[in-house]
Amino acid sequence: MxxxxxxxxxxxxxxxxxxxxxxxxxxxxxxxxxxxxxxxxxxxxxESRIFRTIYKEGPGYVPLLQRSSGLWRDLERTTGSDLLTMCGGLTIGRADHPDVQAVRRCAEGHGLDHEVLDANRTRERFPQHAVDDDEVAVFDPAAGVLRxxxxxxxxxxxxxxxxxxxxxxxxxxxxxxxxxxxxxxxxxxxxxxxxxxxxxxxxxxxxxxxxxxxVEVRLITACWWAARDHAAHLPDRLPITIRRHREAGFSCFPSLDGASIKTVPHHLGFPVLGDPDSLPRNASPEFTRAASAAAARLLPGVVPHPIRIGTYAEGFTPxxxxxxxxxxxxxxxxxxxxxxxxxxxxxxxxxxxxxxxxxxxxxxxxxxxxxxxxxxxx
Ligand SMILES: Cc1cc2nc3c(=O)[nH]c(=O)nc-3n(C[C@H](O)[C@H](O)[C@H](O)COP(=O)(O)OP(=O)(O)OC[C@H]3O[C@@H](n4cnc5c(N)ncnc54)[C@H](O)[C@@H]3O)c2cc1C
Missing domain, CATH: 3.50.50.60 (FAD/NAD(P)-binding domain)
Structure with missing residues (x-):
């Protein structure tokens, strides 16, 4: 023994x-x-995960995120790996959307660097996103993409x-x-x-x-979309994004695979799975149709039919x-x-x-x- x-x-x-x-x-x-x-x-x-410092989930997380950022760099140094690319982060939605408001409150409360862009400025700087006239973007420079x-x-x-x-x-x-x-x-x-x-x-x-x-087991599904202008969707031009829109919501990740960008649709919910070992390996046609409609509406630079679908299990608390x-x-x-x-x-x-x-x-x-x-x- x-x-x-x-x-x-x-x-x-x-x-x-x-x-x-x-x-x-x-x-x-x-x-x-x-x-x-x-x-x-x-x-x-x-393939990718969001790192952000301005946190809508609760301002109490900010010191933990700042410590985590340093430890990601420690792990990179220790192992010679490239794990976190600081491409910046966007939260896009109407100014009165609760998540947009929470992000602004968190940044202001902690004195964190950020920019608030109106719809025109967002379109100029980030044409990868279709933005309505009444929407804004909050840019977090201390955000990035993890592998x-x-x-x-x-x-x-x-x-x-x-x-x-x-x-x-x-x-x-x-x-x-x-x-x-x-x-x-x-x-x-x-x-x-x-x-x-x-x-x-x-x-x-x-x-x-x-x-x-x-701990409730839920299914989270990710979709990859071919980018028409691939260079415009690399991390040096496309930040990680939390997108909130009246028709859809998703998180969006710049291209790491040399061909496509990824979204994780949120507005379709994360269905409860009885057992993590019963994870379906594909998405339903309804899910794929709705995810495609969101990509067609909000991501003008992608072909709105997923080239890859990934399904994952996660544990959620109440x-x-x-x-x-x-x-x-x-x-x-x-x-x-x-x-x-x-x-x-x-x-x-x-x-x-x-x-x-x-x-x-x-x-x-x-x-x-x-x-x-x-x-x-x-
Ligand atoms: C699709 C998706 C997108 C996400 N996006 C983000 C994001 O952008 N940013 C972010 O911060 N977070 C994100 N999250 C959340 C984050 O990825 C998870 O919270 C985190 O990975 C949880 O890790 P874990 O180690 O708890 O679980 P897991 O990675 O599931 O690890 C649990 C491990 O335990 C092992 N195990 C379980 N039971 C046993 C057993 N009896 N014997 C031996 N081994 C066992 C399993 O094999 C597994 O390897 C996302 C999650 C998902 C699913």
Whole structure:
């Protein structure tokens, strides 16, 4: 039987970053994943992710985002990888749209650099977007595009180089308390650990100790569109964009593949999936038609028929803030799940917080709003 001090179950971006941060501080780490690093069945794949600093999800995230930005650069330096391209970010919509207002409030409240462009200025600077006369754009210069598969690989590579033992293709079937810590069963073997970090993404309810946590599995679908003028859709000319329009809404990513740009439609909702393993590998004709109509209406430089569709599972909590902290009622267990569609950009700082919690039982970061007991105590 193998023994290890800290076991991490799940190496999507959250588990991978936690492994990197723990090994950086000299901890002994053993990681398990049912699949290979950077796989496309969970939440941490699909070529690109948005990084932004002006945050509509809550101004309390700004210090976490600023710390995360520095840690992304640390990981790039440590591994020699190119993970984050600062192409800037746009939020486009009517001036009275709640997301446009939230972004402006966040920028003004934190004194963050930003520009507010009227419709004409937006068209001049960003002709890739069709903009109505009553719309504005808020430009965030501290925003960019992340490469998710590479990021997961880089964090795990850094962890392994500092001594972590990685076990891909090791689905954890059972996690049981022992007198000293935990016993983890995978591929017919038992592994002992003093502390377990549960980072299973949308598979949370499959692990017995996490069953009571309110994590709903949802399907998020991404579409890639051929760009007619490819050069105009590269990161040096097309920022990441949150688009809010009366007919549609999506996030939009500049071209990283040399041919197409990506959107993740939001206005069609993120359907609930009973089981992350039942992820459909294609979109319905209705979804594709509606996504095409949005591209035809709002992205004049693309051919509005998707050349690629990707489907992904993500865990959502009722308030759409993650569960990050001690597992209620259990010692030596940290849970990190339910990142609700916006965890990627924050993964390095969440990894740092995970390491703080495991090694010291607390953290200097303000994460009260992520306390897992907020639902169990309600
Ligand atoms: C399409 C899409 C677009 C998104 N866009 C953005 C964005 O632009 N910006 C942003 O910040 N965030 C975005 N997000 C959210 C962000 O990507 C996620 O919050 C983040 O990737 C969650 O990572 P995770 O590690 O929690 O989950 P996952 O990546 O799903 O990782 C969980 C891992 O645990 C493993 N696992 C689970 N159970 C077990 C078990 N029993 N045994 C072994 N292994 C197990 C799984 O195999 C998996 O590898 C997006 C999400 C999606 C799906």
């Amino acid at each position: 193998a023994t290890s001090r800290i076991a991490i179950i799940g190496t999507g971006v959250i588990g991978a970053m936690t492994a990197w941060q723990l090994t950086r501080r000299g901890a002994e780490v053993l990681t398990f994943d049912a699949h290979s690093p950077g796989h496309d069945r969970g939440a941490s794949a699909g 998710p598969e590479l990021a997961v690989q880089a964090a795990l590579h850094a962890a392994e180089a500092s001594g972590a033992t990685l076990l891909p293709h090791h689905p954890v079937r059972k996690v049981a308390k022992t007198a000293r810590g935990w016993r983890i069963t995978s591929n017919g073997k038992d592994f002992d650990a003093d502390h377990v970090v549960f980072a299973p993404g949308p598979w949370a309810s499959r692990l017995e100790p996490l069953r009571g946590l309110p 308030d759409e803030h993650a569960l990050l902290g001690a597992l209620p009622g259990l010692r030596n267990a940290t849970v990190m799940t339910g990142f609700s569609g916006h965890g990627f950009k924050l993964a390095p700082v969440f990894g740092e917080i995970g390491a703080d919690l495991v090694l010291t039982g607390g953290t200097a970061h303000d994460i009260d709003h992520l306390d897992p007991s907020r639902f169990t105590n309600a």
